[in-house]
Amino acid sequence: MKTTLASLIAMLLVTPPAMFALDAVGDVPFPIVERFENFGKESGIPANKVHCVTKTSDGRLWIGTWDGLCVREPNGQFRRYGPEHGLSHKMVLAIVEDPRTGDLWLGTMRGLSRFSAGKLTAFTQTSSGLPNNVVYGVALVGDTVWAATAAGTGAFNTKAGEWKIYDHNNTVMHEPWCYTVTGAGDLVYIGVWGGGIIEHDPKRGTFKEYRDPDKDFHFDLVPDDGPINDITSWLAWEDGILWQTTYFGFSRYAKGQWQTWVETRSPLPSNFTQFVWPHKRAAWVGSDRGVSVTDGKFWVNYLVGDKGEGLVEIHRPGATQPEKRTMSTALANQFVLGIYVDDTEAWFATSKGLSRGVFAKTKTAVAAAK
Amino acid sequence: MKTNSTSQLQDPGNGARLSQPPQRSEPASLSILLRRSAVRGCGAWNSRASGRLCALLFALPLAAFAAGYDEKPEPPTPKKDDGCVNEPLTPEQIQGAQARARAYAATNSLYPYYANTPEELVPFSKIEPFYRYWTSRLPFRGPGKDYPPPPNLKSLKIGLLSPAPYGPEGARGRRTKKGVEMAFEEANAARRPGELPFEIFYREDAPQWGSAANITVEFADNEVLGFLGTIDGDATHVALRATLKLETYMINTSDPDPTLTETQIPWLTRVFPDDxxxxxxxxxxxxxxxxxxxxxxxxxxxxxxxxxxxxxxxxxxxxxxxxxxxxxxxxxxxxxxxxxxxxxxxxxxxxxxxxxxxxxxxxxxxxxxxxxxxxxxxxxxxxxxxxxxxxxxxxxxxxxxxFFNPDRADQPWVEFVEKFQKRYGEKPDIYAAYGYDGAKLMIQGVRATGPNRYRIRDYLAGLDEYDGVTGHMIFDGRWDNIVPIATAQFREGKWHFEATTPVARDKVKLSQR
Structure with missing residues (x-):
């Protein structure tokens, strides 16, 4: 009996923290990352900096890097496509798939590129109706490819082959500097650098502007009163919820209500939020301090400690302190530029490599996510 | 006395003061700051009241922070005779300084808040907002400081983004370019054996919409270590956004658009006071x-x-x-x-x-x-x-x-004017002068850290003060030069400059606050 008890105590003492996590996070209503698998140059990724990541409908993983577009081969290695293959610029900032054709639309630092049936075609400011060559964000809404550029948003109707440009001359856009665009049912949201968020109804041809009510960037007068700031760095929409990242905090808009979060006054670890990926009713937020996941109530932050160790903070509604744990692995880098999440896994594009987030098999969490 | 936690990087010896990274620190006491300011004098501008006013300006809020700390007397510092005399402040100057100091203290800011604006002019100054920005500087938390230099480096390329070559902005841009060129010529003439020469990678903005973004990409494609420019607010904004993705530091020498630095991009210093x-x-x-x-x-x-x-x-x-x-x-x-x-x-x-x-x-x-x-x-x-x-x-x-009296007679300015006239056969204006200062700053950043864009960023974004030919600069939490500016009145066919608001010549380290 003594031996058994001692063995049990010993087993409990040496059990890795992650194993406790499986039982303890069951109340969190979205998937929990149990560990990270990291990929860098040894896997064929040509640069440290990975700007974006997405998985296409055929299950293949694509990444946009500082030095080319890459696809992950079945052997786990990445194959690169660069300007020598027809890519409009080596730096790929955004990837979106047209699920009907399998075409990829790529935002690069010098034009929009289409990857179709193995062939890359470039659309630039001088060869097409693209407003500017620096394409920060791309979205596909119906037959139209939307490109958020440094000087307006371009809309390319793939069936008609026609371009339209939206900027401060023909919309309510306060500034023309667009950073992101996303579809939202029948609507299109454009994230404008200094102009907040533009809601566009293509059928009606209407535009509506959402701006930070403070009208001064030095402070946030009161929380939850509108977008946290007009410098929109990314937008994403799913299931009726619009999420906005800025370098001044993070915002959520649903059913006419805004919620905002800033560091030190909320679980958000950093105001410098640069990307958001919605999955069901949760947002996966990339910042300069790692990844945060929230449904607006629960928050789980994946951070990188001073020694490179993975840290996880779980903030529960009503709890005064977060639950903190050390993970067995960490994100490849805390500076997170892009995210892809589905029901089975998460991928993170960081400034120094690519990370895969392996979900904990927590029944409650998975069930809630579904 | 508790020491401040700011780690000083290399001081290249021409007045730059750095904090890296800017961290909240235990403040120096009022008396010590006053003593420091008293021994440092007013320097090139010979603004006599400046030392005391600025010490007061920055020290008053510190008094609140410093309360409760034990203090040991600091060893006496040998006084350096710089020929300047601190004169008593007028009651109005004291009142103004106190008002500004109260405003800073209320914000708990590491840097002068709202561009040194008097409290009565700051919006919502009577209430405490839910959250304040720019009370400290946003750090860059990405990797890169340990990256090796670009391979086969033959020169240290610095980009210069100029306005389109026509109209009044084009003329201003040409004057900026002269100042920038002169700074790089001097740096190359003074380089030591083994040091790589600087090379200006020059591009003019074009009427093509958003051209500055395309040029910024071209800068990165050509591996510039940083870049300077430009005047037009739209073009500078567009370039700055690309800069964030390209991670290449920008020193702006001539854009007065107040919203430029409000974008919270930690890859920009502006030496040009804004509107x-x-x-x-x-x-x-x-x-x-x-x-x-x-x-x-x-x-x-x-x-x-x-x-x-x-x-x-x-x-x-x-x-x-x-x-x-x-x-x-x-x-x-x-x-x-x-x-x-x-x-x-x-x-x-x-x-x-x-x-x-x-x-x-x-x-x-x-x-x-x-x-x-x-x-x-x-x-x-x-x-x-x-x-x-x-x-x-x-x-x-x-x-x-x-921005300053261009007829002033302090040594740095007079020497610069002489050099410029000798080189170009004309008197420099503010665009040439700030172009020169911006280029010197960039050169200093590269020389101090080597050909690594991330270390250059850390150096330049960590600057609290800098002495240029245009005068003494103070950088706030937004990396803006917030030095007070002068006024001039046109009388009898010429501009008459009036005494500027005293300038902080006393090397008060803002990061100590």
């Missing part, structure tokens, strides 16, 4: 010094015009004198009859102009011909000859803000 600072000075000048109560704003219908006067309108409103008229003109307008009638109908006692100097000069003359007797005020660009020529007699009495 917001001019707006503070102008609001105080118009309302308090000149006692004007019916103020009209007449400005260019453009983005620079809109953001240029934006703060002035807010400031005079906070002083209880909202503008009685706010009308626009298009650049190059020949006929402004309706605007003249609107200004006349407003019965104003002051008109603030914003626009290109030839436009404003022409309109000022038209206003006088129409019998408008209001006092005229304007921004720095009216200092250019085109204003006086176009305005003729109507220029008389016009008061403007300017």
């Amino acid at each position: 917001r600072q001019q707006c503070v000075r102008l609001a105080e000048l118009v309302v308090k010094q000149h006692g004007c109560q019916r103020i009209a704003v007449f400005r260019e219908s453009s983005r620079p015009g809109r953001v240029g006067v934006m703060h002035f309108v807010n400031y005079i409103r906070r002083l209880g004198v909202p503008p009685v008229q706010h009308v626009f003109f298009k650049p190059g307008d020949k006929s402004i009859g309706p605007q003249v009638e609107a200004i006349k109908a407003a019965d104003c006692d002051a008109v603030l102009f914003y626009g290109q100097p030839d436009d404003v000069g022409r309109f000022a003359a038209e206003f006088r011909r129409a019998g408008i007797k209001a006092k005229f005020f304007g921004f720095d660009r009216l200092k250019e000859d085109a204003f006086g020529k176009a305005a003729g007699a109507a220029a008389e009495g016009t008061t403007i803000c300017y």
